[in-house]
Amino acid sequence: MNVLLLLRDRLAPMAFFLHALLCGCTKEGDRGSFEKINSEYTVQQVGRMRREDVVESSGLALANAHGDLWTHGDGGNTSILYKVTTQGDLLSKHRVPDANNIDWEDLAQDRQHGYLFIGDFGNNGNKRHDLRIYRLKEPELKKVDTIAFRYPDQRVFPPRKAARNFDCEAFFYADDSLHLFTKNRGKGSWVKYYKVPARPGNHVAVLADSIRINTWITGADISPNGQLVALLGYGHAYLIERQPGHKLFDGRKSCLPLAKSGQAEGLVFVSEQDFIVSNEKGKLYRATHH
Numbered sequence: 001m002n003v004l005l006l007l008r009d010r011l012a013p014m015a016f017f018l019h020a021l022l023c024g025c026t027k028e029g030d031r032g033s034f035e036k037i038n039s040e041y042t043v044q045q046v047g048r049m050r051r052e053d054v055v056e057s058s059g060l061a062l063a064n065a066h067g068d069l070w071t072h073g074d075g076g077n078t079s080i081l082y083k084v085t086t087q088g089d090l091l092s093k094h095r096v097p098d099a100n101n102i103d104w105e106d107l108a109q110d111r112q113h114g115y116l117f118i119g120d121f122g123n124n125g126n127k128r129h130d131l132r133i134y135r136l137k138e139p140e141l142k143k144v145d146t147i148a149f150r151y152p153d154q155r156v157f158p159p160r161k162a163a164r165n166f167d168c169e170a171f172f173y174a175d176d177s178l179h180l181f182t183k184n185r186g187k188g189s190w191v192k193y194y195k196v197p198a199r200p201g202n203h204v205a206v207l208a209d210s211i212r213i214n215t216w217i218t219g220a221d222i223s224p225n226g227q228l229v230a231l232l233g234y235g236h237a238y239l240i241e242r243q244p245g246h247k248l249f250d251g252r253k254s255c256l257p258l259a260k261s262g263q264a265e266g267l268v269f270v271s272e273q274d275f276i277v278s279n280e281k282g283k284l285y286r287a288t289h290h
Contacts, residue, residue, distance in 0.1 A: 034255040041287045047088035049282035054082045057278040060266035061107035075103030099134045105169040114138040123167040126158040145200040162187040170220035183216045211249040219267040232267040
């Protein structure tokens, strides 16, 4: 075996452990740090989706009042939504018409008007011109509208490596808008926060805020009362309290270690403070507030 590859494999677990110890921003000038809240939550595995049922669960949303979940496969998989229990048992499959899965990354919901949104905005190479979000009307999920958008600050496809911050794997719905958070593949650990109108058409996203977080952001949701935002990273969930009249990242910030969750990809609130997380291997974890 190549010596460099062997060294990388031996150091990878230690690197992940050290990375998991870090929690949010590192400098006060970068909008402050995240307070650890280990004692406020209990995190435990509650289920697992079988790989033969769901391949690489990448997003989560509530499917009904019973607490069942919608999820989907990552980019390159079929255009299917899977309904599963919180224990991971497959209940049904729904093929989404006229919606190619180029790189589906997350789900969002407008619970008031009964819309489910699929984020087809994965952009690993930072070179896509066809970023879009599909809007489906619940409960049939048959009529599909397309919300196309572009980033206002991207001029080159792809930009130079240090500036590749136009990938996205996380969003939620609130206040007639879709709120997107980037997965920074460039330099600086900056997470950019954009808003896109939650209606069909061709839109230019609005850059609303940014913050430094020392992990990739892979999922997001907002509590039912709209007061708490959760961003999912590898090893942590980052919680931000919304403050009327202020930018999102001005709010109180805390983080919950998720050391055993692995490569977590999906997050959904099931109450005002409790949420469920899924990882690429199909494991489901519940974070329960005390």
